[in-house]
Amino acid sequence: QVQLKESGPGLVQPSQTLSLTCTVAGFSLTSYNVHWVRQPPGKGLEWMGVIWNTGGTRYNSALKSRLSISKDTSKSQVFLKMNSLQTEDTATYYCARDRGIAAMMDAWGQGASVTVSS
């Protein structure tokens, strides 16, 4: 059964770094890509970046200077790190699987809610 689950701190202070983990099951990170997508409260979806099955990455240029995505294939985990957080980074953060067909995200995690506040 394909599963993705995000985990991380629910509260981050302004200017600090956000670290999130996406733990996957039912598929291998050597065969599938994983995207990160976020959604501010009451707003739409924003694509953040992707780590390819090969380990390469691609980021949204709007976030590129602050964002890093990596993975540990042996642990079936994908990591997101974003620094210099501000209140506008408050959002639900999702990881989603892409089987390599045109960035189509066919399975999603339930999301991790992150609030940036002092």
Added chain:
Amino acid sequence: AIVLNQSPSSIIASQGEKVTITCRASSSISSNYLHWYQQKPGAFPKLVIYSTSYRASGVPSRFSGSGSGTSYSFTISRVEAEDVATYYCQQGSSNPFTFGSGTKLEIK
């Protein structure tokens, strides 16, 4: 970046009614790279239509998609109460892989 303009932003429909959502891209996209997602209230997004017109696994046949170039559409042939959700188009053609702004579907 490719901007996806979705319209309308909201729809109020009666059960059994046909609804259509339009997604217009600021640059031409291969039809292979245009997808639609459904996000029910309080839930994560779910893939409904991929590559313009292919239904994802388990998606009822009342959902369909069409289009090419810069103009795409998503249709629910007969709306049911369980279809209440926000629908998003998304392009996977060029970085960043943008989403439309969403269309909120409500039932009368």
